Amino acid sequence: xxxxxxxxxxxxxxxxxxxxxxxxxxxxxxxxxxxxxxxxxxxxxxxxxxxxxxxxxxxxxxxxxxxxxxxxxxxxxxxxxxxxxxxxxxxxxxxxxxxxxxxxxxxxxxxxxxxxxxxxxxxxxxxxxxxxxxxxxxxxxxxxxxxxxxxxxxxxxxxxxxxxxxxxxxxxxxxxxxxxxxxxxxxxxxxxxxxxxxxxxxxxxxxxxxxxxxxxxxxxxxxxxxxxxxxxxxxxxxxxxxxxxxxxxxxxxxxxxxxxxxxxxxxxxxx
Numbered sequence: 001x002x003x004x005x006x007x008x009x010x011x012x013x014x015x016x017x018x019x020x021x022x023x024x025x026x027x028x029x030x031x032x033x034x035x036x037x038x039x040x041x042x043x044x045x046x047x048x049x050x051x052x053x054x055x056x057x058x059x060x061x062x063x064x065x066x067x068x069x070x071x072x073x074x075x076x077x078x079x080x081x082x083x084x085x086x087x088x089x090x091x092x093x094x095x096x097x098x099x100x101x102x103x104x105x106x107x108x109x110x111x112x113x114x115x116x117x118x119x120x121x122x123x124x125x126x127x128x129x130x131x132x133x134x135x136x137x138x139x140x141x142x143x144x145x146x147x148x149x150x151x152x153x154x155x156x157x158x159x160x161x162x163x164x165x166x167x168x169x170x171x172x173x174x175x176x177x178x179x180x181x182x183x184x185x186x187x188x189x190x191x192x193x194x195x196x197x198x199x200x201x202x203x204x205x206x207x208x209x210x211x212x213x214x215x216x217x218x219x220x221x222x223x224x225x226x227x228x229x230x231x232x233x234x235x236x237x238x239x240x241x242x243x244x245x246x247x248x249x250x251x252x253x254x255x256x257x258x259x260x261x262x263x264x265x266x267x268x269x270x271x
Contacts, residue, residue, distance in 0.1 A: 006205065007215055007224075008022065009222075010220065010221065011222070013224070018037055019105070020035060027226050030112065030252060031112045033052060033110035034107065034108070034191055035110070036222075037105070039103050039104055039105075041100070042103070044097055048095050049091065049092050049095075052092055052110040053090070053092050054096070054108050054109065054155075055088065055089050055144075056088045056098060057087045057107040057144070058087070058106055058107075059193070062075050063098050063099060063106060065090070065096065066097040067091075067096050068095070072121045074088060076104060080193050081193075081244060084159075088120070088122065089120045089122065091116045091117050107191070107246060111152070113250075114154075115153040117152065127144045128143040129141070129142050130142075133168065133170070136166050137166060138166060143158050144157065144159065146258065147256050153256065157248050157249070160235075160247065161244055162242065162245075164238060164239050164240045164241045165238070167235070168235045169233030170266070171233065172206055173232065173262050175188075175249075176228070176230065177261075179259075181259070183261045184260075185251040185252060187228055187250060188227040188248065189226060189227070189248040190219075190232075190245045191224045191248070192244065192245050193244040194219075194237075194241050194244070200218055200241070201218075201220075201238055202235070202236040203235050203236075204216050204234055205230045207230055208231050212230045213228060
């Protein structure tokens with residue numbers, strides 16, 4: 001996949017089942033996946049998890065998640081800008097049904113994994129929320145499945161709300177090398193939604209090596225950006241339009257951890 005393929009505008013990966021469908025084969029990597037399923041009122045969707053673990057995360061609306069003898073009622077939320085959401089973790093080697101009486105949109109954040117962990121419910125009040133940065137770099141991070149907040153085998157996933165006019169994912173940082181104790185190797189997907197009609201934002205990815213990823217993308221609701229390597233950031237929100245993004249990460253490391261390295265030319269005053 002070339003750098004020009006790393007920005008996936010809304011609809012580019014859509015098919016009969018999903019509004020967004022990004023798997024390792026499409027991305028040209030080995031672990032991280034993202035799907036978005038849209039259900040009409042009374043609708044349902046069934047899928048098998050295969051060799052990956054998944055988190056069912058409501059973006060809009062609520063649903064029931066059924067896995068064998070486990071049934072989880074997700075209250076969900078009105079929109080990604082409203083609040084944190086509850087969620088469900090479903091293991092590899094399972095058959096899953098998502099059903100919604102009122103309809104809605106639901107993200108499936110996935111990662112190829114080795115261990116089969118139990119299916120679990122993630123309550124919204126237990127999601128750690130972090131205020132990160134300050135001034136025009138302030139943003140809110142919802143660490144619903146960060147490496148230190150919720151147990152998965154490989155999957156790491158968080159949400160970020162960036163107020164209109166602000167920068168986030170700043171300073172630019174990377175996690176594309178395995179350096180124990182300093183940096184972990186993680187493939188990353190950014191999935192965006194922008195508050196309000198005609199809202200937009202910008203995402204930058206800078207090369208960290210010769211021939212590496214190099215992207216400057218204008219992003220809108222439903223777009224995704226793939227980060228197989230490189231310094232990523234800033235993510236810039238249009239004034240008057242808050243920006244949401246869902247980060248899905250996984251990699252080949254034996255230890256599930258989020259260790260990053262900041263770009264040395266962009267850290268003064270921010271660390």
